[in-house]
Amino acid sequence: MNRALAFARNTWRGLTSMRTALILLFLLALAAMPGALLPQRSLNLPRVNDYIAAHGWWGRLLDRFEFFDVYASVWFSAIYLLLFISLVGCLLPRTFDYAKAARAKPVLTPRNLSRLPHHGTATTDDTPEQVLAAAKTRLKGWRLVERAEDDGGRSVSAERGYLREAGNLVFHFAMLGLIVALAIGKMLNYEGQVIVLADGSQFCNSGTAGYDSFRPGLRVDGTDLDPFCVRVNSFEAKYLPNGQADQFTAKIDYQAGADLDADTWRPYELRVNDPLRVVGDRVYLLGQGYAPTFTVTFPDGQSRTQTIQWRTVDPLTLLSEGATKFDPPGVTDPAERRKRQIAVTGLFAPTAQITDRLLTSVYPDLRDPAVAVDVMRGDLGTESGRSQSIFEIDRSLVDDGRLTRVARENLKPGGVITLDDGTRVSFDGVRRWVSLQVSHDPTQLWVLVCALTMILGLGVSLTVKRRRLWVRATPDGEGRTVVRVGGLARTDQAGYGEEFNRIAAQLLSPRRVP
Amino acid sequence: MPVNDTLANYSDWLYRAAALVYLFAMIFYTVEQAFTRKAKRSEQARELVGAGAPVESAGPAIGRIEEQPGRDRPERFGRMAVALTVLGALLHLSSIVLRGVATGRAPWGNMYEYGAAAMFVAVVTWLVLMRKFEVRRLGAFVLTPVVILMFLGGTALYTAAAPVQPALQSYWLVVHVSAAILSSGLFLVPGVVSLLYLVKVRHDRDPAKFARLGPRLPEADALDRLAYRTTIFAFPIYTFGIICGAIWAEAAWGRFWGWDPKETVAFVAWVVYAGYLHSRATAGWRGSRAAVINSVAFGMVVFNLFFINLVIAGLHSYA
Numbered sequence: 001m002n003r004a005l006a007f008a009r010n011t012w013r014g015l016t017s018m019r020t021a022l023i024l025l026f027l028l029a030l031a032a033m034p035g036a037l038l039p040q041r042s043l044n045l046p047r048v049n050d051y052i053a054a055h056g057w058w059g060r061l062l063d064r065f066e067f068f069d070v071y072a073s074v075w076f077s078a079i080y081l082l083l084f085i086s087l088v089g090c091l092l093p094r095t096f097d098y099a100k101a102a103r104a105k106p107v108l109t110p111r112n113l114s115r116l117p118h119h120g121t122a123t124t125d126d127t128p129e130q131v132l133a134a135a136k137t138r139l140k141g142w143r144l145v146e147r148a149e150d151d152g153g154r155s156v157s158a159e160r161g162y163l164r165e166a167g168n169l170v171f172h173f174a175m176l177g178l179i180v181a182l183a184i185g186k187m188l189n190y191e192g193q194v195i196v197l198a199d200g201s202q203f204c205n206s207g208t209a210g211y212d213s214f215r216p217g218l219r220v221d222g223t224d225l226d227p228f229c230v231r232v233n234s235f236e237a238k239y240l241p242n243g244q245a246d247q248f249t250a251k252i253d254y255q256a257g258a259d260l261d262a263d264t265w266r267p268y269e270l271r272v273n274d275p276l277r278v279v280g281d282r283v284y285l286l287g288q289g290y291a292p293t294f295t296v297t298f299p300d301g302q303s304r305t306q307t308i309q310w311r312t313v314d315p316l317t318l319l320s321e322g323a324t325k326f327d328p329p330g331v332t333d334p335a336e337r338r339k340r341q342i343a344v345t346g347l348f349a350p351t352a353q354i355t356d357r358l359l360t361s362v363y364p365d366l367r368d369p370a371v372a373v374d375v376m377r378g379d380l381g382t383e384s385g386r387s388q389s390i391f392e393i394d395r396s397l398v399d400d401g402r403l404t405r406v407a408r409e410n411l412k413p414g415g416v417i418t419l420d421d422g423t424r425v426s427f428d429g430v431r432r433w434v435s436l437q438v439s440h441d442p443t444q445l446w447v448l449v450c451a452l453t454m455i456l457g458l459g460v461s462l463t464v465k466r467r468r469l470w471v472r473a474t475p476d477g478e479g480r481t482v483v484r485v486g487g488l489a490r491t492d493q494a495g496y497g498e499e500f501n502r503i504a505a506q507l508l509s510p511r512r513v514p
Numbered sequence: 515m516p517v518n519d520t521l522a523n524y525s526d527w528l529y530r531a532a533a534l535v536y537l538f539a540m541i542f543y544t545v546e547q548a549f550t551r552k553a554k555r556s557e558q559a560r561e562l563v564g565a566g567a568p569v570e571s572a573g574p575a576i577g578r579i580e581e582q583p584g585r586d587r588p589e590r591f592g593r594m595a596v597a598l599t600v601l602g603a604l605l606h607l608s609s610i611v612l613r614g615v616a617t618g619r620a621p622w623g624n625m626y627e628y629g630a631a632a633m634f635v636a637v638v639t640w641l642v643l644m645r646k647f648e649v650r651r652l653g654a655f656v657l658t659p660v661v662i663l664m665f666l667g668g669t670a671l672y673t674a675a676a677p678v679q680p681a682l683q684s685y686w687l688v689v690h691v692s693a694a695i696l697s698s699g700l701f702l703v704p705g706v707v708s709l710l711y712l713v714k715v716r717h718d719r720d721p722a723k724f725a726r727l728g729p730r731l732p733e734a735d736a737l738d739r740l741a742y743r744t745t746i747f748a749f750p751i752y753t754f755g756i757i758c759g760a761i762w763a764e765a766a767w768g769r770f771w772g773w774d775p776k777e778t779v780a781f782v783a784w785v786v787y788a789g790y791l792h793s794r795a796t797a798g799w800r801g802s803r804a805a806v807i808n809s810v811a812f813g814m815v816v817f818n819l820f821f822i823n824l825v826i827a828g829l830h831s832y833a
């Protein structure tokens with residue numbers, strides 16, 4: 001029993017010692033590094049998969065030990081948890097000590113002041129009482145205590161700079177607060193992405209199904225989102241002549257709270273660096289792209305028009321790829337329908353350059369749009385129950401021969417392809433889409449408050465010096481008084497000298513006897 | 515806003531001139547360093563001046579090593595080196611200002627500009643410290659990394675003057691990046707001085723080691739203090755810069771912290787600097803270990819600038 005207690009006590013002491021804290025700090029730094037050097041799942045999943053595929057057993061080993069999820073890994077969490085405990089264990093006693101020190105009287109005047117790093121002496125005609133009265137006036141703002149000494153002399157002990165330790169404690173407690181706020185934030189946050197056409201289309205934050213991707217915090221199930229709606233009216237991109245992006249603006253309307261019931265919309269201009277902040281959520285403009293419009297006119301005269309976003313392949317020229325999928329209208333027999341579904345798939349270029357029938361894009365803005373498309377006919381697999389990407393057709397169906405290419409053509413807006421059975425596919429034009437991100441993090445304000453408090457505490461604790469000064473006035477037996485001053489900085493020695501010299505000169509010189 | 519190419523060209527020209535002048539200053543410092551006779555303890559007359567304050571009996575301080583009648587030759591070289599450093603800094607400053615005027619924005623929108631500004635801060639820091647501490651002869655050691663980094667910046671990282679992309683069009687570019695520049699430039703000095711400290715300590719322990727360099731360096735104690743005081747000046751600025759980065763990231767990228775490689779390494783460097791400060795309050799870790807930690811921390815700052823920008827793809831859209 002006693003041994004167990006002793007063990008617990010020793011562990012606690014070890015854990016909260018300065019040296020352990022230091023080692024844990026370095027471990028934390030070391031453990032954070034792989035996250036900068038290896039691809040991380042939370043940032044870029046495809047690159048992680050590529051990396052593992054490219055590195056064989058080594059990649060799998062790294063994966064087994066969570067090197068692709070460093071900041072959620074057991075070992076990273078363990079280190080910061082230990083550091084957290086060590087911090088608490090270190091701060092509590094320091095706080096008590098500080099409270100005690102804040103009430104304590106400055107220490108006794110050392111017997112021999114000339115041994116101190118800063119000191120000076122002079123003789124004066126004033127009485128010790130007069131000397132000390134002058135000293136106490138000069139040392140306004142210092143904590144003082146005056147004491148009578150055995151040999152008839154008197155002395156003053158002065159101390160200043162208690163704020164240093166206070167600032168230091170504030171810094172560390174704010175850091176504790178920051179860690180706690182971060183942890184709560186991890187529980188309650190969520191983040192979702194969605195692509196919306198910039199043609200008056202809407203998105204409502206009513207459930208996770210509306211999102212293209214959704215990442216909930218540990219305690220979020222997606223049933224309880226803050227309701228609001230966003231309508232994207234238009235999107236404008238400005239580019240420099242060399243194609244570099246200059247400014248993106250999405251004109252949107254939004255409604256939240258009472259506006260939802262009253263169906264009132266409020267306007268906002270969404271920009272990079274300028275999110276919409278609404279009911280505790282933020283809406284960001286993350287990206288943009290193009291959605292070509294195609295119309296398929298079937299032999300029976302019925303037509304279908306669709307505008308589906310294509311994804312950007314090259315962010316500099318906005319060359320895009322995608323697949324726009326059509327069901328034949330009025331066909332009720334599923335087997336028949338699966339023979340006559342149509343997909344228009346290929347590349348879109350906002351400013352086209354065609355060399356040898358190969359389409360590329362040379363500029364990101366809509367100067368001379370064109371598409372290079374394959375028209376596919378057959379079974380798109382949309383009824384197979386397997387989920388498929390909206391940007392691609394299912395290649396395996398092509399390999400099976402259930403989906404075949406019936407045309408390949410480059411089209412400008414207005415261009416038409418007529419298929420062998422009389423079906424006409426026309427490229428009508430193009431719209432823009434924006435990708436939005438909705439973020440929710442109820443504790444981020446607290447994190448900021450803690451971070452700013454940390455700076456404040458840090459500034460105080462690094463600039464204020466804890467320092468002491470003593471004045472002793474002793475009668476020399478011949479009617480005069482010997483004045484001695486001494487000083488000691490309790491932290492960094494350099495930098496106290498100047499202040500000490502100034503004070504000492506004033507205490508010693510005005511009535512100095514030649 | 516279109517770029518004024520004439521001014522941008524002048525700016526480039528001034529940048530190269532500044533680097534060249536620094537190179538000459540470096541050579542002059544080296545000459546001074548090489549020909550100054552070794553310190554004799556009894557003659558270490560001058561006190562170390564800390565924040566302008568004389569420190570009595572702080573032990574032997576960084577000294578003017580030998581006061582000879584008149585100005586001896588090394589002394590003259592040293593003064594010329596300082597004059598050249600000032601000249602270089604003026605050219606450097608003009609280059610930065612002209613870039614800003616040419617592009618009509620804060621002149622730190624890409625890595626070349628970032629590096630240029632950080633090196634300017636390093637040089638100015640050094641000039642200020644030289645006034646306060648008697649460390650002129652160490653100029654060569656501080657200017658060496660400056661010249662190397664400026665050379666790399668002007669070649670490998672060079673970026674023609676251009677407007678910045680939408681993500682960087684924010685006043686946070688001014689606040690966050692200038693805090694980062696200021697602190698990185700400041701950190702260079704303690705990073706280098708800590709290495710010199712290690713040399714000095716090694717030499718003090720065994721005079722056969724670094725037999726040429728060791729005796730010419732200021733006292734270990736003084737080097738340690740110089741490093742510490744510069745570091746504690748820069749560290750809050752660095753912290754502030756990281757916090758501003760987080761605030762900006764919240765507005766630009768949708769989250770205030772996402773372990774982007776740049777954020778990660780900034781965090782690592784911050785933690786290592788915190789380790790440096792702690793080590794100075796931990797028995798057995800003061801002195802050499804603290805100096806190693808300080809140099810490693812500066813290494814992380816440089817690593818963050820070069821490696822993370824050039825090799826690793828991240829959100830920080832410099833390069």
Ligand code: HEM
Pocket residue numbers: 016017018021025083086087088090091168172458461462785788791792794795
């Ligand atoms: C993530 C973890 C930590 C960070 C980033 C951190 C950061 C800092 C910083 C920047 C300072 C500078 C203030 C100064 O030098 O006066 C400091 C001081 C200090 N910290 Fe921490 N700290 C951490 C954890 C801890 C822990 C766990 C302990 C105790 C075991 C601790 C004890 C101290 C002490 C005693 C000082 C005063 C040192 C001095 O007098 O200079 N810290 N800390």
